[in-house]
Amino acid sequence: MVGTTKYRKLAKTVGFYALVILVMLPTAFVFYWMITLSLKPQVEAAGFPPSFFRFSVTFKGYLYVFAKHPFLLYTWNSLVVATGTTLLGLIVGLPAAYGIAKWRQHKFALAILVARIIPGISYLIPWYILFRNLKMVDTYSALILTHLVVGLPITIWVMVGFFEDIPPDLREAALIDGCTDYGAFWRVALPLVKPGIVATAILAFIFSWNNFLFSVILAGRNTRTLPIAVFNMIGYEEINWAPLAAAATLITLPVILLTLVIQRHIVTGLTFGAVKG
Amino acid sequence: MTHQTAAAPAARERLAESGFGLKFSRFVHRNARYIFPAPAFIVVGVIVVYPVFYTGWMSLQEWYASSLTLPQFIGTANYQKIIAGDPRFREAFFRTLYFTLIAVSVETVLGVSMAILFNREFWGKGLVRTLSILPMMATPTAISLIFVMMYHPTLGVMNYLLTVVGLPAWTWTYSSKTALYAIALVDVWEWTPLIMLIAMAGLAALPKEPYESAKIDGASAFQCFYLITLPLLRPTLVVAILFRAIDALKTFDIIFVMTQGGPSNASETINILLFNQAFSYFNMGYASSMAVALFSIILGVCLVLMKVRRVGW
Numbered sequence: 001m002v003g004t005t006k007y008r009k010l011a012k013t014v015g016f017y018a019l020v021i022l023v024m025l026p027t028a029f030v031f032y033w034m035i036t037l038s039l040k041p042q043v044e045a046a047g048f049p050p051s052f053f054r055f056s057v058t059f060k061g062y063l064y065v066f067a068k069h070p071f072l073l074y075t076w077n078s079l080v081v082a083t084g085t086t087l088l089g090l091i092v093g094l095p096a097a098y099g100i101a102k103w104r105q106h107k108f109a110l111a112i113l114v115a116r117i118i119p120g121i122s123y124l125i126p127w128y129i130l131f132r133n134l135k136m137v138d139t140y141s142a143l144i145l146t147h148l149v150v151g152l153p154i155t156i157w158v159m160v161g162f163f164e165d166i167p168p169d170l171r172e173a174a175l176i177d178g179c180t181d182y183g184a185f186w187r188v189a190l191p192l193v194k195p196g197i198v199a200t201a202i203l204a205f206i207f208s209w210n211n212f213l214f215s216v217i218l219a220g221r222n223t224r225t226l227p228i229a230v231f232n233m234i235g236y237e238e239i240n241w242a243p244l245a246a247a248a249t250l251i252t253l254p255v256i257l258l259t260l261v262i263q264r265h266i267v268t269g270l271t272f273g274a275v276k277g
Numbered sequence: 278m279t280h281q282t283a284a285a286p287a288a289r290e291r292l293a294e295s296g297f298g299l300k301f302s303r304f305v306h307r308n309a310r311y312i313f314p315a316p317a318f319i320v321v322g323v324i325v326v327y328p329v330f331y332t333g334w335m336s337l338q339e340w341y342a343s344s345l346t347l348p349q350f351i352g353t354a355n356y357q358k359i360i361a362g363d364p365r366f367r368e369a370f371f372r373t374l375y376f377t378l379i380a381v382s383v384e385t386v387l388g389v390s391m392a393i394l395f396n397r398e399f400w401g402k403g404l405v406r407t408l409s410i411l412p413m414m415a416t417p418t419a420i421s422l423i424f425v426m427m428y429h430p431t432l433g434v435m436n437y438l439l440t441v442v443g444l445p446a447w448t449w450t451y452s453s454k455t456a457l458y459a460i461a462l463v464d465v466w467e468w469t470p471l472i473m474l475i476a477m478a479g480l481a482a483l484p485k486e487p488y489e490s491a492k493i494d495g496a497s498a499f500q501c502f503y504l505i506t507l508p509l510l511r512p513t514l515v516v517a518i519l520f521r522a523i524d525a526l527k528t529f530d531i532i533f534v535m536t537q538g539g540p541s542n543a544s545e546t547i548n549i550l551l552f553n554q555a556f557s558y559f560n561m562g563y564a565s566s567m568a569v570a571l572f573s574i575i576l577g578v579c580l581v582l583m584k585v586r587r588v589g590w
Contacts, residue, residue, distance in 0.1 A: 034423045050434045092316045099313030117575050119527050122568035125555050126328035181309035210416045212530045227418035241426050248419035259414045266410050267474050
């Protein structure tokens, strides 16, 4: 009798884990397929039937990407634009987030929601015309300014949460000790939200790194970022799959590593604009 | 004497200076609440507000950015064309809504089911959560590229897997009949985890008491879910659906990379049509009016969903 309940329990656990694996399999498989495809020699990458586990490993796909395309330049461009966007977003966004959190200016949250609803393309048309007239298409400044449209709201949104978590007593103590509002922000609040700043910076960086829509129009020969480079490769390389997968892996890998660092804050970042309560 | 007279104006000057400085610093300190958000306000004004008004104004003009002619004011003619005279826009409109409806409803059903499955303590829960985040953050361009390869009709792994389990091969993004569904599947792959994670947070915050009393009353598991879990989860769920709907209506990257609206316009949503009008034909005025139309559609869907949040099912 005791034995059967034990077996039933075991069967239930096994069944549960089988279900978990089944549910998570598609997610894992796409990443697995991307990485293994990038490591296969061309014959096996586009071979049929596809090989799942047994294949020869080679880095030729990666070498090809760097040899045939200026991939280092694209990577550098992506780094410059994403870093610039992140820094500018922090410089402008941190004080704003502090103000919103301290003086409860929640109407700003509504403004952020509206900015999120507006389709990206409706910004792109005026920018394109403006930057074309100013001869600024294909410059880092144009890309950084436009990427801020996504980066700045995220920065403000996530940081408001962190600033609100600071106990008000600390700020009051600082004010009583003779700090001004600016001193309280700089010497008390900022050091306390350092982990939040790291998380926010990474989020803003990833969103800029992933941006396709703005860069496809405003980046040119000199400032082409990685997503645009990969998009162009699709037509050019056709079924030269190993290098294509290698390029995809190269773009995605930094994002995955950064995501793992800040995974607790991702959902907050993705639902920015949601009015609390 | 001379020493004194020379010093006096300098001192007065210093006093006046500090008077101004004092006034300025007093101003700065009294208005800190406006000065903190001011830079963000200015930046948003330049990069968001100005383009929005410009687009609104441009939507009333006819202008090809490729030509040398100046924009010409044509009133609401662009909007009349959108509403009455452009079958391609009408098709794109219904396609956009259809795509959003399919993708978001599949994501909701799958996401909530997964959240309920994972709503317990088990070994590996952290791993499941970490793995779920990756599709949302991975570069959409790269993911689309991988799906393009997996969807390949003869060499792709998807058709191989279908034939292995005995199903007929599918055409995925390579036929006008299936392209939109194949793209929706990518969206589902990317974004089901968001609904799942939000629903998991919602489930974890539910009170225990209603379930205990329902158990005493002899309610079945299905009744518990339908009569307790779902109504309690509704506010959280509607917010999650709202966010997904906004983004699904605006889907661009995955469609543009995988099909660019094809084959034969079968996956051309408003966003894609509008992008091509603006940057292939440089028909800026007409494209701007479509952008305003798309914004109105998204706003409309938002308002409906927000109403659903307050009113019952």
